[in-house]
Amino acid sequence: MTLLEARYRRVLRLLPAHYRAEREEEMVDAFLEGAADLDEDEAHPRWSEVLSVAALAVRVRLGGAGSTARGAAWGEAVRLAAVAGLFLNAMTAAQGLAAEALVRAGVIGPVPEEFRAVTTLGVLATAAGVAWVAAFAALARGRLRVAKAAAVLGLVPLPVEVVRQVIGGVPAVWVLSILLMGLVGVIPVLALLAGYHRDAAAPRLHWAMPLAPPAAGLLAVVAILALAGSPTRPTWVVAWLDLPGLGFLALAGLSVWHARTGRTASPAWPLALALLAFTTLASRLGTIAVSLSVGAPGDPLLAGAAVQAGVLLALGLVLLGLGRRALPSPAPAVRL
Amino acid sequence: MTEPAFLVLTALVDEPRHGYGVVREVEELSGGRVRLKIGTLYGVLDRLVADGLVELDREEIARGRLRRYYRLTEDGASALEAEAARLAANARSATERLAARSGRAKALGGLA
Known part of the structure; x- marks a missing residue:
């Protein structure tokens, strides 16, 4: 696992576990494909990517699409x-x-x-x-x-x-x-x-x-x-x-x-x-x-x-x- | 329908695509203006799947990672068609009024 991937997976921890079980692998795949131009052992995920995951986490935890009955x-x-x-x-x-x-x-x-x-x-x-x-x-x-x-x-x-x-x-x-x-x-x-x-x-x-x-x-x-x-x-x-x-x-x-x-x-x-x-x-x-x-x-x-x-x-x-x-x-x- | 949702549906018209495939296609469709963030993309996909406009097509393993392909459903195609017709009608009205305005301006210019 590259440093970039490890960092992105850490960002994805903002998402609830049930959502990660369903989506983490394909989100990592999509992210790394889009980040191919970055030096994978140097780079951090861009702030805009982190914010988009944070916004998704809020929606998933608070009843948006992909939420549980509890959410x-x-x-x-x-x-x-x-x-x-x-x-x-x-x-x-x-x-x-x-x-x-x-x-x-x-x-x-x-x-x-x-x-x-x-x-x-x-x-x-x-x-x-x-x-x-x-x-x-x-x-x-x-x-x-x-x-x-x-x-x-x-x-x-x-x-x-x-x-x-x-x-x-x-x-x-x-x-x-x-x-x-x-x-x-x-x-x-x-x-x-x-x-x-x-x-x-x-x-x-x-x-x-x-x-x-x-x-x-x-x-x-x-x-x-x-x-x-x-x-x-x-x-x-x-x-x-x-x-x-x-x-x-x-x-x-x-x-x-x-x-x-x-x-x-x-x-x-x-x-x-x-x-x-x-x-x-x-x-x-x-x-x-x-x-x-x-x-x-x-x-x-x-x-x-x-x-x-x-x-x-x-x-x-x-x-x-x-x-x-x-x-x-x-x-x-x-x-x- | 939001613009990202509209563009994601459009990106899936010709063939099923996976996450980054959708991002790339949306960027191209919008002339480079819209580059979806991954969190945004999956928020939009969640909504479209929940509404039955998009569904899972197949799963593949690429470079050791799961890759899911999504396709447009019949409902998705109808929804996109309706939205496209609405946007086209709006654009037509705007164009007609602008043409009438420049026509008036020319007529006034001729009088002066």
């Missing part, structure tokens, strides 16, 4: 996580935009800073907020390309913020916490890009669904302002109304709803909810890290956050277990 189930779960995750991001973005508009219009005074979901946004964050709302609307209408482009735009403030903080010389734990909180956006976008591959059908949601995140966001802003506006506002509510707190409430609601109505054999819902529970847990740990670093033990805010983290971990593990048990057996798909 199809994972694909459904990842797409569901993308839809639900984009909904949450669009909702919190709409909430931020609505609060911004109300402050600018002079309807309300500046919002207390600890309500992180409602802050005065910069230009970049405003643009990203619009992008999130547009991304969910496009996904709900089945416009996948627009949804993917808009969702990636929605992520732009994250690296900008990280770079800004690093240059500003803030403690490393803050940068880490920004990254952890950023996962709430990053994971659904990855799910969107990977789950809605070429072989996946676009979702067709109810025509009114694109309006749901702005409506829910507006409702949340009203609730937050009612609490924040009260002079005797209890500090502990903050832990339930910042971004991870709202994510927690939404996930808890969805899980209860699923447990009551969703007694179907499909593993997609529990797996998707588990993925989102772990993502929300990461962002919650991010806020806890910041609270601890500024040193406020015994803080009622911290207690609520810790309770959420514990519940999210348990919820995620239970849902993951339920989902995995409902997965089809890993028998290979019938091919050719």
Whole structure:
């Protein structure tokens, strides 16, 4: 075996075993025939070849052609996580935009800073907020390309913020916490890009669904302002109304709803909810890290956050277990 | 139908071909514009086999490695024919409108 062949076979390990058992030999044959002009003991497979195998691996693992029933189930779960995750991001973005508009219009005074979901946004964050709302609307209408482009735009403030903080010389734990909180956006976008591959059908949601995140966001802003506006506002509510707190409430609601109505054999819902529970847990740990670093033990805010983290971990593990048990057996798909 | 799928089906019209045979034929058909990566090729073949447009023709051993040849099915030929007719109709409309436009431009030029 030449070095080039060995390297290409290593790339093919990205593919699931059942697929390699079926295809590896002929893919190696086709690749080496096409690479005849390369010096076989020197060359590496081109990046474009590696990327094409990686894209194939994503499709095969997530329900594309050549996938097993198990792969199809994972694909459904990842797409569901993308839809639900984009909904949450669009909702919190709409909430931020609505609060911004109300402050600018002079309807309300500046919002207390600890309500992180409602802050005065910069230009970049405003643009990203619009992008999130547009991304969910496009996904709900089945416009996948627009949804993917808009969702990636929605992520732009994250690296900008990280770079800004690093240059500003803030403690490393803050940068880490920004990254952890950023996962709430990053994971659904990855799910969107990977789950809605070429072989996946676009979702067709109810025509009114694109309006749901702005409506829910507006409702949340009203609730937050009612609490924040009260002079005797209890500090502990903050832990339930910042971004991870709202994510927690939404996930808890969805899980209860699923447990009551969703007694179907499909593993997609529990797996998707588990993925989102772990993502929300990461962002919650991010806020806890910041609270601890500024040193406020015994803080009622911290207690609520810790309770959420514990519940999210348990919820995620239970849902993951339920989902995995409902997965089809890993028998290979019938091919050719 | 995506362009790679269209080109792969076209490459299989005259005879069954193996993986790299398809890559080479597609490159030639497209005037060197489309050079399929191996991962892309097998993604397209998986889809076409799943849809019943392409099927396995035979297996051979070449230089000690498995080589599979694929052929176009009847369904594949019909699908390709329908897609080719659609593309040809689009091309015809474009050509006719462009001809009418240049005709108008000439007429206007004559008036000036």
